Amino acid sequence: MGNRRGQMRAGAIRDGGPGGGMCQGAPRRAGRGRAWAGGAAAARQGGFSLIEIILVVVLIGGIVAFAATRILGGGDRARVNLARAQVQTLADKVSQFEMDTGTLPASLDQLVTQPGGGVGWLGPYAKASELKDPWNTPLEYRAPGDGRPYDIISYGADRKPGGDSVDADIRND
Numbered sequence: 001m002g003n004r005r006g007q008m009r010a011g012a013i014r015d016g017g018p019g020g021g022m023c024q025g026a027p028r029r030a031g032r033g034r035a036w037a038g039g040a041a042a043a044r045q046g047g048f049s050l051i052e053i054i055l056v057v058v059l060i061g062g063i064v065a066f067a068a069t070r071i072l073g074g075g076d077r078a079r080v081n082l083a084r085a086q087v088q089t090l091a092d093k094v095s096q097f098e099m100d101t102g103t104l105p106a107s108l109d110q111l112v113t114q115p116g117g118g119v120g121w122l123g124p125y126a127k128a129s130e131l132k133d134p135w136n137t138p139l140e141y142r143a144p145g146d147g148r149p150y151d152i153i154s155y156g157a158d159r160k161p162g163g164d165s166v167d168a169d170i171r172n173d
Contacts, residue, residue, distance in 0.1 A: 087170050097121075
């Protein structure tokens with residue numbers, strides 16, 4: 001018997017006492033676990049109301065609309081800046097053609113392919129794709145220009161002379 005008592009005491013210490021691992025004094029509720037303890041709190045918690053959901057959707061829509069106008073408006077501005085740079089670069093290539101040959105080209109195509117009888121031509125000075133503006137319209141070349149040896153003109157988004165904003169004409173300096 002003495003031997004059995006020692007085993008029971010060791011088991012009681014190992015298992016946390018007669019309650020099977022529970023603290024003394026804490027009642028054991030079989031089968032309820034967490035649902036019993038949190039049932040009242042779960043019943044009090046509600047979802048979002050319809051007004052809250054609509055408000056969030058309207059706010060997100062406003063933010064997206066604002067961002068879209070900024071991004072899409074930037075595309076037109078980028079094309080205008082690209083056209084300015086392209087016209088100026090092409091003007092530099094015309095000047096290089098003139099320094100090499102001693103004459104201005106009759107058309108912008110002479111920057112791409114050597115003109116017949118062209119002496120001193122060291123081109124090609126440009127690619128055929130560089131002769132169109134960002135709106136895929138051929139750039140206009142005039143020699144002589146208005147108060148200068150030549151003009152290179154992009155007519156802008158509307159592809160017509162005149163206009164303002166993105167429709168304004170872009171000329172070399």
